[in-house]
Amino acid sequence: MAPVTINKAGKHYGGFEALKGVSVDISDGEFVVLVGPSGCGKSTLLRMIAGLEEITSGEIGIGNRVVNDLPPKERDIAMVFQNYALYPHMTVAQNMGFSLKLKGVPKTEIKAKVDRAAQILGLEKLLDRQPRQLSGGQRQRVAMGRAIVRDPQVFLFDEPLSNLDAKLRVQMRSEIKELHQRLKTTTIYVTHDQVEAMTMADKIVVMRDGIIEQMGTPLDLYDRPLNTFVAGFIGSPSMNFINGAAADGGFRTTDGILLPAVNVPASAAVYGIRPEHLHIDPNGIEIEVVVLEPTGSETQVIGRLGTQSINGIFRERITAQPGSKIKVAPDLSVVHLFDKDGKRVN
Ligand code: ATP
Numbered sequence: 001m002a003p004v005t006i007n008k009a010g011k012h013y014g015g016f017e018a019l020k021g022v023s024v025d026i027s028d029g030e031f032v033v034l035v036g037p038s039g040c041g042k043s044t045l046l047r048m049i050a051g052l053e054e055i056t057s058g059e060i061g062i063g064n065r066v067v068n069d070l071p072p073k074e075r076d077i078a079m080v081f082q083n084y085a086l087y088p089h090m091t092v093a094q095n096m097g098f099s100l101k102l103k104g105v106p107k108t109e110i111k112a113k114v115d116r117a118a119q120i121l122g123l124e125k126l127l128d129r130q131p132r133q134l135s136g137g138q139r140q141r142v143a144m145g146r147a148i149v150r151d152p153q154v155f156l157f158d159e160p161l162s163n164l165d166a167k168l169r170v171q172m173r174s175e176i177k178e179l180h181q182r183l184k185t186t187t188i189y190v191t192h193d194q195v196e197a198m199t200m201a202d203k204i205v206v207m208r209d210g211i212i213e214q215m216g217t218p219l220d221l222y223d224r225p226l227n228t229f230v231a232g233f234i235g236s237p238s239m240n241f242i243n244g245a246a247a248d249g250g251f252r253t254t255d256g257i258l259l260p261a262v263n264v265p266a267s268a269a270v271y272g273i274r275p276e277h278l279h280i281d282p283n284g285i286e287i288e289v290v291v292l293e294p295t296g297s298e299t300q301v302i303g304r305l306g307t308q309s310i311n312g313i314f315r316e317r318i319t320a321q322p323g324s325k326i327k328v329a330p331d332l333s334v335v336h337l338f339d340k341d342g343k344r345v346n
Helices: 042-050 092-102 107-121 136-149 166-183 194-200 218-223 228-233
Strands: 004-013 016-026 031-035 057-062 077-080 154-158 186-191 203-208 211-216 240-247 250-253 270-273 278-294 299-305 308-314 325-330 336-338
Touching (some): 016 042, 042 077, 042 186, 092 136, 107 166, 166 194, 203 228, 211 228, 240 308
Parallel strands (some): 031 186, 031 203, 077 154
Antiparallel strands (some): 004 016, 203 211, 240 250, 270 336, 278 299, 278 325
């Protein structure tokens, strides 16, 4: 295990600046998720930590060493890729033990380590198979097994679940989390899936266009997003953003509808409320139902507030017809207010 320090790390590809000097401190044993839309630079940062990509500026440290100029194999990291990168002609056991064999580790020791990893991952019965004889989830486990046997200081994951179907993704998500709880190895995990980030991370780093927008615990980001980008990215379905201005002790939408809010600063221009923080209230504001999506446990309402969109999620079974009106109220303690540039103002 080791801490990882990223200090003003920058990356240029020719004239293009993919990373604009980002800094992150990752403690020993921490599970950090780098998340952000396609092209934000998260894979570039991970590959720089792995040593697969040169660092243009700044410093990356693993343990107490600056690793900028160290080749990947000397960094004591193990990386798990999206496509698993298994050797097709080798068995599961050979795939898992290959890096140890290259290092000249004795056969009996390799076998012991492979057996232990196989047991942790439930692969004992598959050790003699070849990758093509495995399901996607099993291949993913072999790729993780290969990382585990090396007993590295840091695990790096690059979108490891994106090739799996939805159900398997959820299952592997908890397996990886459990693995981390068991091994307590410092882990850096890249995904564009905010649900993965929320459910797995000790700390989330939200990136956009080569910079860090915000980092913190999942609940920090959910409760106090610093801007509309993070607010819209974290949480599913996304937060509602309603344009308007401070007025009459509340917030008046551009359609002139007064929304309740406390301590609204004069600079407020966007009213943010998460769908799950609206509730049905006969004295509430009227919204028009556009589409109803019942899931059994709850009902999602895609609606309109004047000319703006608003979504709500309700425990109640709502039977309103599209085009009809329902009355809803926000939970006042979780109203978010942002200025015209999208910066949080309360
Ligand atoms: P995705 O989720 O799509 O993988 P990402 O956040 O991981 O996206 P990166 O792969 O880190 O994004 O890429 C960041 C930016 O750098 C992108 O705009 C990409 O086009 C650019 N980029 C990446 N690799 C190269 C390269 N070898 N040459 C030039 N530009 C590159």
